[in-house]
Amino acid sequence: MTRKLLQMAVLIGSVTATGWLLADGHEHGEGKSLPQVSNAKWQSECGSCHTLYHPGLLPERSWRKMMSGLDRHFGENASLDPLTRKEITEFLVANSADHAGNRRSAKISQSTPAQSTPLRISETPWFVRKHDEIRADVWKRPKIGSPANCTACHSGADKGDFAEARIRIPR
């Protein structure tokens, strides 16, 4: 009887462990998170109006173009003083998709044709492919609003965490 129980415990234990190992391997295969980056000005200036988009989500040329047109930033005036603008631009460029050195950034960078300079992350071929199953009416749900609102479904988006396992799409 004791032996049966012991066998059972070993079996349950090994199945669970295998599951963990597989899940872990899968996560690494997906490049589960973008690297942790931080810059106080980036956080306060960019993060006060929208999701704190990780620099690794767009190539260098996109960030440079974006930061040189802040007075007309998606229809809003997001001007910064020259020093702040320079600091944030350098931070974005240093950690941009073509410099970040992680798998997700590499995919974004490779998926974007060299002649295009997307300003919206949602226009990169990588984003479009990753979200092709999301119907138009889902984007319009009150708790989501638009593809700009990453944190609505990816609660860790501000920290560069887009892991599939942690996606919760609000009703």
Place this chain on the structure above:
Amino acid sequence: MNKMTNSLALVLVLALAGMNAYAVSPVEVLKDYAAAARKENPAFKEFSARRGEALYHAERTHSKGTKVSCSGCHTDNPKNPGQTRAHKQIEPMAPSANPQRLTDPAKIEKWFSRNCPDVLERACSAQEKGDFITYLLSIK
């Protein structure tokens, strides 16, 4: 142990001091705007919470064709959190609901210089800014 507690307390005090390095009271901010308003208009007497309230709620049609107002993003009640067009929460505007509000002159100017052109398609006068702040301060 005591020494450690002391140094910990010192670190805490320094951290708090650092946080408030640029913090001023909203009343101080108003004094600067009053001086600027007198410069703009020698007949200026004082700020008015009522005028500020009207400005906060006034809705106009932007040249892009959309209806815009301060309350459009900040909600009708400045004690409530608002929401940006990109769906990010905005902390309440009224200092009675958000003590951090109106304590950093550079931040106040930054947002007036962005949002006045955004909503009114022109800069705000010093009087408008002072009226607006006076209204926010009048909310208990």
